[in-house]
Amino acid sequence: MSAHSDLARELFRKGYNCSQSVFAAFCDETGLDMETALKIASSFGGGMGRLREVCGAVTGMFMVVGMKYGYTDPSSKNAKAEHYELVQDLAKQFENENGSIICRELLGISIKHDKPIPETRNDNYYKKRPCAELVEQAARILDEYILNKEWRRPAMIKIAVASENGMVTEHFGHCEGFIIFYTENNKIVKSETIANPGHKPGFLPNFLADRGVNVIISGGMGGGAVDIFNERNIEVIVGARGDAKAVVEAYLQGSLKSTGSVCHEHEHHDECGE
Known part of the structure; x- marks a missing residue:
């Protein structure tokens, strides 16, 4: 037993x-x-x-x-x-x-x-x-x-955070860039920052998926982006706030949970990655 x-x-x-x-x-x-x-x-x-x-x-x-x-x-x-x-x-x-x-x-x-x-x-x-x-x-x-x-589970887990000045950003599509945290055994081993290449419908989720990202963390995100991430088997955490590294550490400890909130307002569709 x-x-x-x-x-x-x-x-x-x-x-x-x-x-x-x-x-x-x-x-x-x-x-x-x-x-x-x-x-x-x-x-x-x-x-x-x-x-x-x-x-x-x-x-x-x-x-x-x-x-x-x-x-x-x-x-x-x-x-x-x-x-x-x-x-x-x-x-x-x-x-x-x-x-x-x-x-x-x-x-x-x-x-x-x-x-x-x-x-x-x-x-x-x-x-x-x-x-x-x-x-x-x-x-x-x-x-x-x-x-x-x-x-x-993959030995190396890559966690992308939509960020601005090292903080989790409110709007996925209009973020300054993405901090990619490389983690092993629930610990961050290195990180890199990728500038936002620009948003257009369906582009950013596939852009990150093609770079091997396993998890995406953001303050807010449109439903279309969430659907594409789900189709690419990438875990989506929305509703996050604060320092990007601290948020990733909270995720690795199991204390960060997605609020499940999706931006539906028409004026925010482009801002949130739709």
């Missing part, structure tokens, strides 16, 4: 519900504190509040990958589809091992919408319920996915 699956089982044996046990076991990956994680997952035990629907161990998996890999841009169909594909793949792995992802089917009971009062946790409870093993399996499936994803 992995450290996460060990911890998930231990949390379940302490009395936490199945969803809490999986979600809280991965606080080191999600960046949440234990109390917050336990509160978020508290509604999903017993197949969502003892409704005996989707197993809490499964919803715990979904919340972990949502925190780590979830999308924030509502206009990006590609990002949504990729994330939903991940959710379905994880569910299928769990189902292949256990025959179902539905709580009542896993427990072999026919009742739906069970009474809200949970059963007393004792030795007999743990003997007749497979839940401790299920949270272990869910944590193991998650660990295998995370390990495989991290292993497949």
Whole structure:
């Protein structure tokens, strides 16, 4: 067993519900504190509040990958589809091992919408319920996915920041230039500045993609530019502010999240890279 699956089982044996046990076991990956994680997952035990629907161990998996890999841009169909594909793949792995992802089917009971009062946790409870093993399996499936994803990441990650005077600029298309940060093992190893070659529809995203950029960070960006970056498999972070290097370091530490905000106002289309 992995450290996460060990911890998930231990949390379940302490009395936490199945969803809490999986979600809280991965606080080191999600960046949440234990109390917050336990509160978020508290509604999903017993197949969502003892409704005996989707197993809490499964919803715990979904919340972990949502925190780590979830999308924030509502206009990006590609990002949504990729994330939903991940959710379905994880569910299928769990189902292949256990025959179902539905709580009542896993427990072999026919009742739906069970009474809200949970059963007393004792030795007999743990003997007749497979839940401790299920949270272990869910944590193991998650660990295998995370390990495989991290292993497949490129050794060198190039992060471009739309900037002006070393600061993240508000408008992607009209930025002074792009600072390209070369990173390895979540550390900046070098950087270079490329002047903005000029904006015209669809040009800048392909210009950066052709230079091997993996991530683009900007204050604002038009939806057309976001779509092209998504098509070129480049991660888009918008809504960033402040010193360009500090913003990249925050991204590498996992604390920088995209606001998902896209410029839609007609007067800003050219300024934001459309």
